[in-house]
Amino acid sequence: MNLTKSINRPTLHEELVERLRNLVVEDALKPGEKVPEKDLCEAFGVSRTPLREALKVLASEGLVVLQANRGARVAQVTREELENTFPVIAVLEQLAGELACQNLSGAGIARIEKRHDAMVKAFISRDRKVYFKANQDIHNALIEGAQNEILEAHHRMLAVRVRRARFMVNLSDERWAQAIQEHEQMMEKLRDRDATGLGQLMKTHMMNKYAAHIRALDPAPGDMAES
Amino acid sequence: MNLTKSINRPTLHEELVERLRNLVVEDALKPGEKVPEKDLCEAFGVSRTPLREALKVLASEGLVVLQANRGARVAQVTREELENTFPVIAVLEQLAGELACQNLSGAGIARIEKRHDAMVKAFISRDRKVYFKANQDIHNALIEGAQNEILEAHHRMLAVRVRRARFMVNLSDERWAQAIQEHEQMMEKLRDRDATGLGQLMKTHMMNKYAAHIRALDPAPGDMAES
DNA sequence: TGACTGAATTATGAATTCATAATTACGTTT
DNA sequence: AAACGTAATTATGAATTCATAATTCAGTCA
Numbered sequence: 062m063n064l065t066k067s068i069n070r071p072t073l074h075e076e077l078v079e080r081l082r083n084l085v086v087e088d089a090l091k092p093g094e095k096v097p098e099k100d101l102c103e104a105f106g107v108s109r110t111p112l113r114e115a116l117k118v119l120a121s122e123g124l125v126v127l128q129a130n131r132g133a134r135v136a137q138v139t140r141e142e143l144e145n146t147f148p149v150i151a152v153l154e155q156l157a158g159e160l161a162c163q164n165l166s167g168a169g170i171a172r173i174e175k176r177h178d179a180m181v182k183a184f185i186s187r188d189r190k191v192y193f194k195a196n197q198d199i200h201n202a203l204i205e206g207a208q209n210e211i212l213e214a215h216h217r218m219l220a221v222r223v224r225r226a227r228f229m230v231n232l233s234d235e236r237w238a239q240a241i242q243e244h245e246q247m248m249e250k251l252r253d254r255d256a257t258g259l260g261q262l263m264k265t266h267m268m269n270k271y272a273a274h275i276r277a278l279d280p281a282p283g284d285m286a287e288s
Numbered sequence: 289m290n291l292t293k294s295i296n297r298p299t300l301h302e303e304l305v306e307r308l309r310n311l312v313v314e315d316a317l318k319p320g321e322k323v324p325e326k327d328l329c330e331a332f333g334v335s336r337t338p339l340r341e342a343l344k345v346l347a348s349e350g351l352v353v354l355q356a357n358r359g360a361r362v363a364q365v366t367r368e369e370l371e372n373t374f375p376v377i378a379v380l381e382q383l384a385g386e387l388a389c390q391n392l393s394g395a396g397i398a399r400i401e402k403r404h405d406a407m408v409k410a411f412i413s414r415d416r417k418v419y420f421k422a423n424q425d426i427h428n429a430l431i432e433g434a435q436n437e438i439l440e441a442h443h444r445m446l447a448v449r450v451r452r453a454r455f456m457v458n459l460s461d462e463r464w465a466q467a468i469q470e471h472e473q474m475m476e477k478l479r480d481r482d483a484t485g486l487g488q489l490m491k492t493h494m495m496n497k498y499a500a501h502i503r504a505l506d507p508a509p510g511d512m513a514e515s
Numbered sequence: 516t517g518a519c520t521g522a523a524t525t526a527t528g529a530a531t532t533c534a535t536a537a538t539t540a541c542g543t544t545t
Numbered sequence: 546a547a548a549c550g551t552a553a554t555t556a557t558g559a560a561t562t563c564a565t566a567a568t569t570c571a572g573t574c575a
Contacts (some may be wrong), residue, residue: 072356108530114344121345129299130536145438152379211372335560357566
């Protein structure tokens, strides 16, 4: 009788980590904004202790910046940070692709195929919202398919930080079409269980996404006003 | 006048994160052992509040496991975890190698060359302690040389967890010689600034290290007693 | 003797309190 | 009115307190 992880009433601070993380990711707390302990305590109906614990965790994830005696601010996603993050995500996805080819079951591949079809449909009808969701599902499924918790954890950490940039908003038609094409190729490799092939594609897919993003938010690097 | 990060009196909990992390990494707190809040508070002369904050952070780094109402235990490094960790470190090192070739200054390369020589000397005199130190320095220098903070942060996180396994203890003479040879090749690539070459080597170097480690601690996977 | 029950003890999670740093508001001076 | 200095207010870091879950230990009964 294995009762591992049976009852789990999540501890307060864990709950708070979750909820605060969501607030940050979903942009309810804007980058640079300071995080008002008191208000959040009232909002969540908890004391400062667990909330502060949660903030420490969020800080270690890089979602929040702590300044001694000045509390917490939502971390800014600087251009430099993005530039640094994408290559790392890219190699993690590469590895994920390789491992997924080796470790995914036939049923697992089929499930991804389904999601892929849904994504293509969303592309055809130009439904951005559904597209984004399906896209994310596919990437997550591939990461999961790698069956490597460490990889998954670190990928998630990085993905969260990037997602906050909400760069998909300005997805050009060209880039969109290209992305779909890349996904088609990825599915091919996955069906063939071509590990290195899928890895390669996933890496370049991510770097292309990055390039498009940079182009989109660009008014030339380096001339952002200090305010 | 740029006064960014001038005065920084580290906050108590940050200090504690540091010190506790060291205790775990240096094996003063053994895996599986429970972390006694009270004793540590007395030892450090602080109250439970900052110590517990620190534990939450360590938990999010995976060095410690929290069980609700049962406090913290030092995380076990399971075989599965190691198996999952090494490939991730490997691809991060690969990326680091590529970036280091592009971003390191001549002086930076020279510095690494020096450390490399020191390491070889330690190998010749079979001085394990000096060797390990030099080896770690080289890897760290290459990671730093990549000049990508995100990469560095995630690499450090993973390296810490692996280092705890202290697998270098049982380094066979064959593997040791092989490792030196691999490092020689790496230096060559670095001198030539052959980015993909160095990346490739660093990846396989890490995977070889892993293989040797597995061989060393192996009495066949899967038959570790539950105790 | 050995397994079970339940009280006593201890440890933990979370709220509260306290001391101090940071910020704001106000008054003074020029 | 603008700039400075000072007092009041607020927010933060950390210690303390409190309630409760977990553990230990003694006593009971089979």
